[in-house]
Amino acid sequence: MGSRVSARGERLSRTQQQARTRQRLLEAAGEVIAEHGLDGATIDDIAARAGYSRGAFYSNFEDKVALLIALSDSRLAAFADVTLPGLLTGTPDEQIAAVARWLAGTEPPLEVLLLVELARQRLQSPERAEELAAAIDRVLVAVEELLTSYDPHGVEVPTEERAAQARATLAAVLGADLLRHLGAGGDARTLELLLAGIDAGVVRGTGSP
Amino acid sequence: MGSRVSARGERLSRTQQQARTRQRLLEAAGEVIAEHGLDGATIDDIAARAGYSRGAFYSNFEDKVALLIALSDSRLAAFADVTLPGLLTGTPDEQIAAVARWLAGTEPPLEVLLLVELARQRLQSPERAEELAAAIDRVLVAVEELLTSYDPHGVEVPTEERAAQARATLAAVLGADLLRHLGAGGDARTLELLLAGIDAGVVRGTGSP
Numbered sequence: 001m002g003s004r005v006s007a008r009g010e011r012l013s014r015t016q017q018q019a020r021t022r023q024r025l026l027e028a029a030g031e032v033i034a035e036h037g038l039d040g041a042t043i044d045d046i047a048a049r050a051g052y053s054r055g056a057f058y059s060n061f062e063d064k065v066a067l068l069i070a071l072s073d074s075r076l077a078a079f080a081d082v083t084l085p086g087l088l089t090g091t092p093d094e095q096i097a098a099v100a101r102w103l104a105g106t107e108p109p110l111e112v113l114l115l116v117e118l119a120r121q122r123l124q125s126p127e128r129a130e131e132l133a134a135a136i137d138r139v140l141v142a143v144e145e146l147l148t149s150y151d152p153h154g155v156e157v158p159t160e161e162r163a164a165q166a167r168a169t170l171a172a173v174l175g176a177d178l179l180r181h182l183g184a185g186g187d188a189r190t191l192e193l194l195l196a197g198i199d200a201g202v203v204r205g206t207g208s209p
Numbered sequence: 210m211g212s213r214v215s216a217r218g219e220r221l222s223r224t225q226q227q228a229r230t231r232q233r234l235l236e237a238a239g240e241v242i243a244e245h246g247l248d249g250a251t252i253d254d255i256a257a258r259a260g261y262s263r264g265a266f267y268s269n270f271e272d273k274v275a276l277l278i279a280l281s282d283s284r285l286a287a288f289a290d291v292t293l294p295g296l297l298t299g300t301p302d303e304q305i306a307a308v309a310r311w312l313a314g315t316e317p318p319l320e321v322l323l324l325v326e327l328a329r330q331r332l333q334s335p336e337r338a339e340e341l342a343a344a345i346d347r348v349l350v351a352v353e354e355l356l357t358s359y360d361p362h363g364v365e366v367p368t369e370e371r372a373a374q375a376r377a378t379l380a381a382v383l384g385a386d387l388l389r390h391l392g393a394g395g396d397a398r399t400l401e402l403l404l405a406g407i408d409a410g411v412v413r414g415t416g417s418p
Contacts, residue, residue, distance in 0.1 A: 037329055039248045112387070116325045119390040120246055129392065136393045161398070167388055168402035175384025178321070179376055181328040183338065184345040189370070193377035194403065 022060045024050040026074050029067055034110060038068075038117050065121055065128060069135045072114040079111055080142035084173065088195065089150040099188045103180065112178045140166045169195070231269045233259040235283050238276055243319060247277075247326050274330055274337060278344045281323040288320055289351035293382065296404065298359040308397045312389065321387045349375045378404070 012020070028050035032041040043064060047057040061067045086098025115136075122132050143166040148157070157165070172194035179190070221229070237259035241250040252273060256266040270276040295307025324345075331341050352375040357366070366374070381403035388399070 037333075113325055113329070115387055115391060116322055119387065120322070122390070122392065124246075133392050136388075136391050140393060164396060164398040164402060167393060167396070167399040168385075171384030171388050171399060172381060172403055173384070174387055175380030175382070176377075178324055178328065178383055178387075179345075179380050181331070182324060182345050183331065183342050184349060184376060187373060187376070189373040190376040190380060193373060194381055196405070 018060070021050075021052065021056060022070075025052065025057060025060055025067070026071055029071050030075065030110060033071075033113070038113060043067075065125070068114060068117055068121070069131060072111070072118060073135050073138060075111050075114065076139040077142060079173075080139060080146060084143065084146055084169070085150070087173065087191070088146065088169070096188065099191055102191075103188065112174050112181070115174065140170065143169055227269070230259075230261065230265060231279075234261065234266060234269055234276070235280055238280050239284065239319060242280075242322070247322060252276075274334070277323060277326055277330070278340060281320070281327060282344050282347060284320050284323065285348040286351060288382075289348060289355060293352065293355055293378070294359070296382065296400070297355065297378070305397065308400055311400075312397065321383050321390070324383065349379065352378055 025046060029041065029046045032045050032049055035041075036045070043057050044054060046067070047054050050056075057067075061070065083098075083102055087095065087102060089095075090098065118132050118135070122129050140163065144162050147162060147165055147169065172191075176191050176194055234255060238250065238255045241254050241258055244250075245254070252266050253263060255276070256263050259265075266276075270279065292307075292311060296304065296311060298304075299307065327341050327344070331338050349372065353371050356371060356374055356378065381400075385400050385403055
């Protein structure tokens with residue numbers, strides 16, 4: 001594997017360079033989509049925002065759907081790593097503070113937008129259903145791991161029940177985020193009610209439906 | 210007010226005719242959007258599907274955003290009247306049957322799509338925020354009324370708490386519907402966990418957070 005000297009004089013392997021280019025394209029895509037919507041965001045705009053050519057885009061992503069999947073992966077992984085632990089774990093005071101931070105966010109509901117677009121793509125391109133399902137599964141696994149690592153009740157939860165808890169948690173937060181961006185869900189009590197059900201499931205522990 | 214004879218020989222008032230035209234345009238819009246997505250659905254296509262001219266469209270709706278608001282109103286009102294009562298009320302067996310029917314539905318997640326589009330419009334056209342908020346409020350009021358008319362615990366719930374319950378219920382069902390259409394939420398247990406939190410809120414009754 002060869003190496004090149006970056007603009008900052010760092011020596012990067014080819015793999016590192018590719019990872020950096022890909023990351024810049026994803027960040028640029030998030031910005032351009034937030035400004036212009038999914039359909040208004042062209043590949044040319046995204047490449048230009050990242051400082052690359054159209055060719056660099058296509059050497060990283062097969063097409064716009066592949067970009068959407070990668071972007072959903074990346075945003076939802078960050079959401080599971082950064083936002084959800086605050087909402088789901090910690091002392092009551094810490095949770096209230098995390099909910100307040102979440103509710104104060106002003107970015108467009110990019111995660112929800114991306115997932116709705118992927119749901120549409122799934123209907124329009126059934127041949128990509130597997131690829132899309134894998135992207136969703138990765139998020140759900142991250143949420144499951146979070147719920148397992150935080151289990152204040154110390155009970156063993158069966159795999160199936162844990163998976164249902166992860167889906168319910170993701171659905172609750174996405175639904176609340178959608179309403180929040182419609183100007184109709186920006187309050188802590190709504191989220192508290194939503195998460196109480198999942199916590200009730202955690203408390204129950206045995207997973208009997 | 211004048212009257213005309215309809216194709217079926219019924220005598221319709223001008224108001225009845227207008228309501229019928231509007232209703233047909235909304236049904237056509239739902240079909241065209243389900244087939245081609247929001248951006249692929251043109252006003253010409255929608256008018257043609259309903260059997261009307263572009264002029265008939267514009268005598269009923271100011272523009273595509275006005276149509277989206279009316280369509281969301283109509284679909285979400287039907288959702289609150291037809292689907293939600295089954296999910297939220299009745300005996301456990303009736304609820305299981307209602308959840309199964311809901312999960313078996315194969316239509317695209319039109320309500321979620323419409324709400325995401327409205328959230329985007331709200332960012333892009335802040336001057337229409339009030340109009341959009343009114344559309345959401347009408348749905349939330351319908352859900353509140355449903356939760357009030359069904360209250361198995363017979364306790365008086367403060368207005369603010371009832372409003373939070375309505376938001377949580379709508380968020381739960383929309384979030385679950387989004388995941389279902391991603392192929393990742395099609396199970397009754399996920400919905401049960403989501404609705405358990407709202408029910409826990411209903412049980413608590415006092416509304417103290």
